[in-house]
Each structure stands twice: as structure tokens, then as C-alpha cells.
Amino acid sequence: MHPMTKVLIIGAGHAGGSVAAFLRQYGHEGPIILAGEEDAPPYQRPPLSKAWLKGEADLEALLLRPLSFYAEQNIDFRPSTIAVSVDVAARTVAFHDGSSETYDILVLATGSTARKLPIPGGDHPDLLELRTLKDAERLKAVLGPGKRLAVVGGGYVGLEAAASARALGAEAIVIERAPRVLARVASQTLSAFFTAQHRAHGVEILTDAEVTAIAHDGVTLADGSVVRADAVLVGVGALASDSLARSAGLRCDDGVVVDDQARTSDPAIFAVGDMTRRPIPVHGGVHHRLESVPNALEQAKQAASAIVGRPGPSPEVPWFWSDQYDFKLQIAGLPFDADRQVVRGDPSASGFAVFHLAGDRIVSVEAVNAPPEFMAGKQLIGKATPVDVEKLSDPAVSMKAVAL
Numbered sequence: 001m002h003p004m005t006k007v008l009i010i011g012a013g014h015a016g017g018s019v020a021a022f023l024r025q026y027g028h029e030g031p032i033i034l035a036g037e038e039d040a041p042p043y044q045r046p047p048l049s050k051a052w053l054k055g056e057a058d059l060e061a062l063l064l065r066p067l068s069f070y071a072e073q074n075i076d077f078r079p080s081t082i083a084v085s086v087d088v089a090a091r092t093v094a095f096h097d098g099s100s101e102t103y104d105i106l107v108l109a110t111g112s113t114a115r116k117l118p119i120p121g122g123d124h125p126d127l128l129e130l131r132t133l134k135d136a137e138r139l140k141a142v143l144g145p146g147k148r149l150a151v152v153g154g155g156y157v158g159l160e161a162a163a164s165a166r167a168l169g170a171e172a173i174v175i176e177r178a179p180r181v182l183a184r185v186a187s188q189t190l191s192a193f194f195t196a197q198h199r200a201h202g203v204e205i206l207t208d209a210e211v212t213a214i215a216h217d218g219v220t221l222a223d224g225s226v227v228r229a230d231a232v233l234v235g236v237g238a239l240a241s242d243s244l245a246r247s248a249g250l251r252c253d254d255g256v257v258v259d260d261q262a263r264t265s266d267p268a269i270f271a272v273g274d275m276t277r278r279p280i281p282v283h284g285g286v287h288h289r290l291e292s293v294p295n296a297l298e299q300a301k302q303a304a305s306a307i308v309g310r311p312g313p314s315p316e317v318p319w320f321w322s323d324q325y326d327f328k329l330q331i332a333g334l335p336f337d338a339d340r341q342v343v344r345g346d347p348s349a350s351g352f353a354v355f356h357l358a359g360d361r362i363v364s365v366e367a368v369n370a371p372p373e374f375m376a377g378k379q380l381i382g383k384a385t386p387v388d389v390e391k392l393s394d395p396a397v398s399m400k401a402v403a404l
């Protein structure tokens with residue numbers, strides 16, 4: 001790669017901001033433009049449903065790097081700048097204000113957007129979602145003693161928001177269409193644990209409950225009942241923001257398809273973060289869309305390495321975390337091909353782990369307040385080490401001793 005290669009990054013979130021920083025760290029001397037729709041410099045989203053929402057972290061603490069970093073590193077950060085189209089032949093991106101920018105290398109990092117509910121009232125302007133700092137500010141403004149929050153969707157973001165609402169003295173009710181919360185993303189054991197904890201903290205949880213209409217003062221369920229609330233937060237998953245990539249003709253399949261260097265089907269275009277569908281080497285290279293900070297960082301390193309021409313990072317085991325009340329959930333690996341689960345510790349108390357195995361190999365671990373199980377599990381997944389299932393299920397046996 002020529003040292004003065006001009007890199008244009010679209011999307012100044014966790015992945016895009018990290019690509020810019022890694023490029024400089026890896027010695028790239030050419031121009032870097034980081035253009036993002038939001039007005040804030042790249043910031044961390046996880047605290048928006050946790051510490052920030054509860055008032056335990058301020059904006060400074062959210063920023064990936066201070067604003068001064070971008071000028072110091074000669075990174076041309078352009079806030080409030082929306083890319084509207086890419087001309088791959090001319091290597092040019094057009095922006096909402098009529099301006100345009102050329103590139104040698106384009107990095108797409110446009111993240112994901114909150115899925116909308118296709119029901120009456122699903123586009124009501126008072127409805128809340130939680131993706132951005134602005135969304136979080138709106139949500140925080142309606143939480144407090146005497147207020148009632150209805151959360152549509154029992155996924156991580158919805159459950160974390162409900163826990164934070166309780167911490168702020170508001171009532172919260174979670175309405176989930178599936179028979180259990182976290183149905184798409186966690187084991188039955190974990191769903192049962194978090195359901196019990198939320199109920200113990202005063203959150204009402206309705207399952208098998210489908211919201212069919214939304215009004216400003218609450219929601220209507222399929223059985224005709226009405227749940228009144230001062231505010232309604234919809235947390236029913238996120239969709240890859242891949243429309244720019246699709247209109248540019250890049251190969252997409254619910255996310256831009258990339259390789260293990262974050263390369264798209266166009267040799268001059270990389271894509272990173274939530275918007276991508278990427279191979280997962282530790283799971284046999286299957287393509288998957290991950291929505292997590294560790295994924296954004298790993299792909300940012302892959303893209304920056306490939307752009308400067310240095311070896312890429314070693315493949316990582318996908319991982320994720322969630323904080324609710326005093327519980328730190330850490331998940332590593334994906335339960336593809338799992339044929340059994342092994343529980344280690346007591347799921348009715350805090351401090352247990354659920355291991356998902358394919359044969360005698362761990363493919364995923366869900367650990368609640370159990371960092372040693374998470375760390376050891378992640379390593380065993382990465383190395384595909386066979387384990388002794390008897391020993392794994394016995395918390396008295398150290399995790400070191402479970403490997404065969």
C-alpha cells in the first residue's frame with residue numbers, strides 16, 4: 001500500500017473510530033477522513049443502557065478517545081456528515097449536504113439500526129429506542145420515581161434498560177413475544193435466572209405476550225389487554241445498516257459479506273462492525289453477524305492491518321457481556337452444533353456457568369459472576385481442547401483440570 005493512500009471511513013462509531021486509531025498506531029501516514037452521522041466523536045454504546053443511564057458515567061467516560069485525539073493524530077473527523085451514495089467506479093462518496101469526497105480505500109462502518117415494529121403505532125414519534133446517546137438522553141428524561149416504563153422485547157438492551165429504570169426508581173414491565181426472555185441469544189437456564197432476578201427487583205415480565213398496537217400511553221397485547229405506561233421502549237433487535245453497501249453493489253446477505261481481513265467484494269472497500277457478516281474461524285469459518293464491541297475492535301484491527309500491509313491479528317473467540325443489577329454475564333463462543341449443556345455451579349445462586357458442548361468440546365460458555373469459568377472456557381473453545389464432562393460439571397474441580 002502506498003504510504004500516502006487516502007482512507008475514507010464512513011461511520012464514526014466503535015468500529016470506524018477504532019480503524020482510524022489503529023491506522024495511525026500501525027504507522028499509516030496518509031490522509032484519514034472519519035465521517036459520521038452523529039455529532040459526538042466515537043463513543044461506547046454499552047453504558048447507554050447501564051452505567052450512563054443510571055447516572056454513574058458522564059459523556060467524557062463514554063468517549064473512545066478525547067476529541068483532541070483526532071486533531072493530534074491528523075485524523076480529519078467530520079461529525080454530522082451522512083454518506084448518501086458510493087460511486088465505486090469513480091471512488092467517490094457523496095454526502096447529504098451535496099459535498100463529496102474521493103478515496104483510495106473506503107471503510108464502511110455504519111453499524112446497525114433498531115428494528116421497528118410493523119404494527120399500528122410502531123412509528124409513533126414518542127416511542128423510544130436505544131442505539132445512540134440522543135436516544136439514551138430521551139429515555140433517561142422519562143425515568144424516575146412515579147414513572148412506568150414498558151419495554152417491548154426481552155433482549156439484552158431491553159433487560160438492561162429495565163434494570164437501570166429500577167435503579168432510578170421507575171417501575172418497569174418487559175413484554176416478550178417468545179416463551180422466555182433472551183430466547184434468541186441465551187440458554188433456558190440463563191433466561192430463567194435473569195427472569196427470576198428481574199422479578200426479585202420488581203420488574204414485571206410478561207412472556208408469550210405479543211404487542212399488536214402502540215399508543216402514547218401504553219401498548220395493546222394480542223389478547224386485547226392494555227399495558228399502561230408513561231414511556232414505551234422498543235428493543236426488538238437491530239438490523240445491519242448495509243443500504244449504502246447494497247446500493248454500491250457490494251455482496252450483501254443481511255450485512256455486508258466480508259472475509260477475515262474485513263475485505264468486501266470490492267478490493268478498494270473494507271467493512272467492519274455490526275454491519276458485516278463475517279467468517280468465524282473458531283467455528284469452522286461459518287459466516288455470522290456479530291453485534292459486539294470485541295467484534296468491532298477485532299475487525300477494526302483486521303482492516304487497519306490489511307490497509308497498512310502488516311499481518312492481521314490472531315482470530316478471536318467471539319465474546320460479549322451484559323450487566324444487570326450485580327450480575328456480570330460473560331458469553332464466549334456460539335452454540336452452533338452443540339448437542340448438550342453442562343451447568344457448573346448453582347443457577348439459583350449467583351456464580352455459575354452454562355457450557356455448551358459439541359461432543360467433548362466446548363463451543364460456548366455463558367458465565368454469570370464466574371470470570372474463571374469464562375476465561376478458561378474461552379481458551380478451551382479457541383484451542384478446541386477436549387474436556388472431561390464429569391469434571392467440568394463439578395465446581396470443586398479447577399477449570400485447569402477439566403482439559404483432557
Ligand SMILES: Cc1cc2nc3c(=O)[nH]c(=O)nc-3n(C[C@H](O)[C@H](O)[C@H](O)COP(=O)(O)OP(=O)(O)OC[C@H]3O[C@@H](n4cnc5c(N)ncnc54)[C@H](O)[C@@H]3O)c2cc1C
Pocket residue numbers: 010011012013014015016035036037038044045046047048049081082083084109110111112130131132157241244272273274275290291292293294296319320321322323
Ligand atoms: C444500548 C446498547 C448496549 C450495548 N451493550 C453491549 C455490551 O454490553 N457488550 C457488547 O459487546 N456490545 C454491546 N452493544 C453493541 C455494541 O455497542 C456494538 O456492537 C458496537 O457499537 C458496534 O460498533 P459499530 O461501529 O459497528 O456500530 P456503531 O457503534 O453503531 O456505529 C455506527 C455509526 O455509523 C453511523 N452511520 C450510519 N450510517 C451512516 C452514514 N450513511 N453516514 C455516516 N455515518 C453513518 C451511525 O450514526 C453510528 O454513529 C450495545 C449496543 C447498544 C446500542
